[in-house]
Amino acid sequence: MLDIERLSLSLEQQPVLSGITLHLARGDIGCLIGPSGCGKTTLLRAIAGFVPPASGQIHIGGRPVSDSARQVPPEKRRVGMVFQDIALFPHLDVAANIAFGISHWTATERQQRVSDLLKLVGLPDMGTRFPAQLSGGQQQRVAIARALAPKPQLLLLDEPFSALDAELREQVSRDVRHILKQEGITALFVTHDQNEAFTTADMLGVMTDGQLVQWDTPYRTYHRPANRFVADFIGRGSFIPGTVSGAFSVQTCLGEFQGSLPAGLQPGDRADVLIRPDDIIHDDDSPRTARVVDRAFRGAHMLYTLELEDGIRVPCLAPSHHAHAVDSRIGIRLELEHIVAFSRDGE
Amino acid sequence: MTKPRVRSLAIWLLAVVMASPVLVVAASWLAGVSGNWQHLLDTVLPVYLANSVVLALGTGTGTLLVGTASAWAVARFSFPGHGTLSWALLLPMACPAYLLAYTWTGLLAPEGLLQQALALPLPDIRSLPGAIAMLTLVLYPYIYLMARSAFIQQSAVALDVARSLGAGPWRRFFRVALPLARPAIIAGLALVLMETLADYGTVQYFGVPTLSTGIYRTWFGLGDINAAAQMASALLLAMVLLLWVERFARQRRAITDSFAQRASRSVISGWRGWAVTAALCLPVLFGFLLPALQLLAWSAPQLDSALDSRFLGLLGNSLLIATLTTACAVGIGLLLIYARRLVPDTLRRHATRLASFGYAVPGTVLAVGVVLALGSTDQVINDVAQRLGLPAPGLVFSGTLFAVVFACTVRFLTIPVQGLEAGMARLSINLDHAGRSLGHPPLALFRRVHLPLLKVPLATSALLVFVDTLKELPATLVLRPFDTNTLAVRAFELASDERLADAALPALAILLAGLFPVILLTRATLQASEVSSAATDASVPSHA
Numbered sequence: 027m028l029d030i031e032r033l034s035l036s037l038e039q040q041p042v043l044s045g046i047t048l049h050l051a052r053g054d055i056g057c058l059i060g061p062s063g064c065g066k067t068t069l070l071r072a073i074a075g076f077v078p079p080a081s082g083q084i085h086i087g088g089r090p091v092s093d094s095a096r097q098v099p100p101e102k103r104r105v106g107m108v109f110q111d112i113a114l115f116p117h118l119d120v121a122a123n124i125a126f127g128i129s130h131w132t133a134t135e136r137q138q139r140v141s142d143l144l145k146l147v148g149l150p151d152m153g154t155r156f157p158a159q160l161s162g163g164q165q166q167r168v169a170i171a172r173a174l175a176p177k178p179q180l181l182l183l184d185e186p187f188s189a190l191d192a193e194l195r196e197q198v199s200r201d202v203r204h205i206l207k208q209e210g211i212t213a214l215f216v217t218h219d220q221n222e223a224f225t226t227a228d229m230l231g232v233m234t235d236g237q238l239v240q241w242d243t244p245y246r247t248y249h250r251p252a253n254r255f256v257a258d259f260i261g262r263g264s265f266i267p268g269t270v271s272g273a274f275s276v277q278t279c280l281g282e283f284q285g286s287l288p289a290g291l292q293p294g295d296r297a298d299v300l301i302r303p304d305d306i307i308h309d310d311d312s313p314r315t316a317r318v319v320d321r322a323f324r325g326a327h328m329l330y331t332l333e334l335e336d337g338i339r340v341p342c343l344a345p346s347h348h349a350h351a352v353d354s355r356i357g358i359r360l361e362l363e364h365i366v367a368f369s370r371d372g373e
Numbered sequence: 374m375t376k377p378r379v380r381s382l383a384i385w386l387l388a389v390v391m392a393s394p395v396l397v398v399a400a401s402w403l404a405g406v407s408g409n410w411q412h413l414l415d416t417v418l419p420v421y422l423a424n425s426v427v428l429a430l431g432t433g434t435g436t437l438l439v440g441t442a443s444a445w446a447v448a449r450f451s452f453p454g455h456g457t458l459s460w461a462l463l464l465p466m467a468c469p470a471y472l473l474a475y476t477w478t479g480l481l482a483p484e485g486l487l488q489q490a491l492a493l494p495l496p497d498i499r500s501l502p503g504a505i506a507m508l509t510l511v512l513y514p515y516i517y518l519m520a521r522s523a524f525i526q527q528s529a530v531a532l533d534v535a536r537s538l539g540a541g542p543w544r545r546f547f548r549v550a551l552p553l554a555r556p557a558i559i560a561g562l563a564l565v566l567m568e569t570l571a572d573y574g575t576v577q578y579f580g581v582p583t584l585s586t587g588i589y590r591t592w593f594g595l596g597d598i599n600a601a602a603q604m605a606s607a608l609l610l611a612m613v614l615l616l617w618v619e620r621f622a623r624q625r626r627a628i629t630d631s632f633a634q635r636a637s638r639s640v641i642s643g644w645r646g647w648a649v650t651a652a653l654c655l656p657v658l659f660g661f662l663l664p665a666l667q668l669l670a671w672s673a674p675q676l677d678s679a680l681d682s683r684f685l686g687l688l689g690n691s692l693l694i695a696t697l698t699t700a701c702a703v704g705i706g707l708l709l710i711y712a713r714r715l716v717p718d719t720l721r722r723h724a725t726r727l728a729s730f731g732y733a734v735p736g737t738v739l740a741v742g743v744v745l746a747l748g749s750t751d752q753v754i755n756d757v758a759q760r761l762g763l764p765a766p767g768l769v770f771s772g773t774l775f776a777v778v779f780a781c782t783v784r785f786l787t788i789p790v791q792g793l794e795a796g797m798a799r800l801s802i803n804l805d806h807a808g809r810s811l812g813h814p815p816l817a818l819f820r821r822v823h824l825p826l827l828k829v830p831l832a833t834s835a836l837l838v839f840v841d842t843l844k845e846l847p848a849t850l851v852l853r854p855f856d857t858n859t860l861a862v863r864a865f866e867l868a869s870d871e872r873l874a875d876a877a878l879p880a881l882a883i884l885l886a887g888l889f890p891v892i893l894l895t896r897a898t899l900q901a902s903e904v905s906s907a908a909t910d911a912s913v914p915s916h917a
Contacts, residue, residue: 074810100809107810113803117825126821127811169807176812 033082106173285365394742435509440516465660467887471574571735706789
């Protein structure tokens with residue numbers, strides 16, 4: 027539904043996006059994540075047609091909307107957009123906001139569509155309210171209804187939940203995923219909140235410095251990060267040093283791990299192995315122990331920071347009834363289903 | 374890519390036309406310095422300069438005191454008559470300074486009402502301090518308006534924090550509220566100073582020679598329009614400085630806009646409340662009520678002649694010029710601002726600056742520039758017509774109402790430009806993006822989103838342009854077609870001939886006409902404050 031090929035873009039002579047390529051299938055929800063200033067919002071704006079790319083192509087629903095020959099203006103792209111600051115028209119009531127993009131429909135069609143959408147977003151009786159009379163979560167749902175009204179081919183959401191407070195954010199993002207899936211909407215959204223990305227996205231794009239470094243399922247970006255940046259950025263974890271000991275193994279202070287290694291790593295090379303908090307299992311019976319450096323109570327879980335020999339620190343997620351004091355030593359065991367390792371030098 | 378280019382070019386062309394009177398005045402130095410300059414330097418120029426400086430300092434101080442104090446009182450406190458005073462304080466805007474000048478001259482004359490009633494040795498109003506008083510009375514509303522909205526928009530939190538830290542009301546005002554509102558107040562002050570330096574009618578009537586009146590003396594007395602234009606450029610320089618100050622202050626004003634929680638007013642009751650009421654009544658009394666009463670008293674005997682065709686002719690001319698100017702200025706202002714909204718590049722930003730520079734141009738300076746610019750345009754047209762063997766069209770631009778409307782549009786264009794600019798800046802750019810992605814091309818978006826959301830700044834700027842054009846004297850005086858008189862010109866001519874009572878009727882008409890927009894303004898701000906506050910609340914500043 028959305029195909030982007032080698033898209034590059036500069037703003038005021040500064041390169042902002044370079045060589046972005048991604049494909050989003052019909053009905054899928056994609057999510058762009060990355061540190062602030064990485065260009066994710068600009069990419070969204072380029073897809074919507076608010077900033078012209080320097081090179082590359084964008085196709086929406088198989089139709090070219092942006093290439094070297096032409097730029098389809100935003101109003102002709104059939105792309106819905108939901109904004110961080112919500113941007114409901116303050117002078118129009120909720121129904122008029124939703125009907126804004128379908129003013130060329132007949133009155134009956136329009137009313138039908140508005141009331142369907144209000145039901146869809148769970149605000150059936152709010153049509154005559156004004157945006158200022160709604161809560162933040164309600165406003166955001168109206169904004170989504172407004173964007174969906176003209177039945178866009180693609181919905182773009184720019185940090186849609188960042189104006190909401192934490193509890194509401196999770197609720198609304200789940201609701202939104204439900205709505206999008208129910209309607210079969212293809213959507214691409216931008217966030218800096220990983221949980222939001224994990225719960226909502228079918229495809230996750232990790233961006234840094236104007237480049238899309240990985241475009242993959244959330245599961246794979248977590249478990250199969252394409253490079254050290256993705257491994258660092260997605261989820262918690264830390265690297266422990268090791269030495270490549272075979273074609274499929276790395277020797278570390280926590281033992282030898284088996285798995286596929288990145289190309290180019292030769293036995294004897296130094297490598298870093300990614301350890302996720304859930305890779306380290308707290309086991310009081312284990313002979314291997316580590317010192318507790320810090321702990322954070324997370325309700326159901328306790329997130330420990332442990333120090334191994336050589337001062338290497340690793341995270342460990344344990345059931346929260348296993349309360350151990352800082353500086354005590356606890357038993358641990360490693361359960362690595364697969365190994366993620368990167369060469370220590372370079373990359 | 375080419376379409377926006379073509380449009381940018383058109384915008385620039387418009388901007389250059391709007392700036393042409395200024396450019397012509399600045400270009401007057403190219404013609405060299407005439408012998409009259411030595412004479413001017415030796416005789417009158419130092420006096421003009423000194424008077425202008427003292428006038429600006431005095432009026433600046435006066436308007437700051439009256440405008441800020443009244444704004445603070447209205448924004449922060451409740452007292453008897455609060456609702457009435459909050460709009461009544463705007464009333465003096467309806468009265469041009471030169472009308473006030475001649476009315477007060479009558480009030481304070483030996484046979485005048487006040488002199489008779491008080492039997493005190495009253496000061497001679499026809500002096501420099503008198504001019505300062507007159508200008509202060511009519512110009513303080515600029516600061517009042519700016520400061521009041523700044524005070525109202527200030528967050529309650531900042532003041533509450535100060536309070537929790539033990540700051541009393543005075544300290545809260547001087548250490549928190551005033552610094553927060555300072556950019557707005559300075560912007561208002563810059564406008565006041567520009568108006569003061571531009572004033573022609575008051576100082577001319579009081580016989581205080583300033584730079585502004587000196588330009589006409591040089592033009593018509595010495596018959597040297599080029600020397601007049603050169604003198605005008607000196608005045609322009611001062612204006613550029615003030616304009617720069619105003620711009621700078623305005624840019625810093627945004628800091629107060631992001632707070633949602635507004636402070637509530639505290640109640641002043643008892644004699645203190647009445648004292649505040651009485652104090653706030655003074656500027657309204659002196660700047661509007663007393664002069665209006667005097668004008669009524671003078672014109673009462675001639676009311677039967679009010680409906681004669683001569684008077685209606687004056688009225689019609691004035692309303693026509695004001696309406697046309699308002700339409701032109703607001704239309705061009707919208708065009709410039711929306712063009713910039715669509716393509717916010719430096720090219721268009723500079724075009725807007727250039728086009729709205731006219732506010733810095735005093736009426737007298739503008740008249741010189743318009744005569745020079747339109748005069749040569751007419752000459753070219755007639756030359757072309759002659760070559761083509763067509764009948765010469767005559768002075769189609771410089772000899773018709775066009776010259777007056779053009780001059781007033783150039784002079785007042787900055788009002789809608791700045792008003793709409795500020796209003797537009799308050800609207801999240803994502804409103805535009807939402808509208809575009811919902812299938813609305815720029816023009817439809819403008820009609821359905823920007824226009825309704827800009828109602829307040831539109832109404833405000835239209836009102837200000839209308840009133841200012843009605844009151845405009847020096848440019849209209851020189852540029853009007855010779856058989857066309859306006860209320861302002863006629864009132865000024867009669868007053869200058871010491872026919873104070875005869876001047877009262879047209880003067881009263883200016884006052885009354887000026888009143889309607891003041892009422893409209895009050896209503897528009899009341900009604901629209903809901904919508905606009907909703908707009909500011911809904912648009913959280915974007916961090917993306």
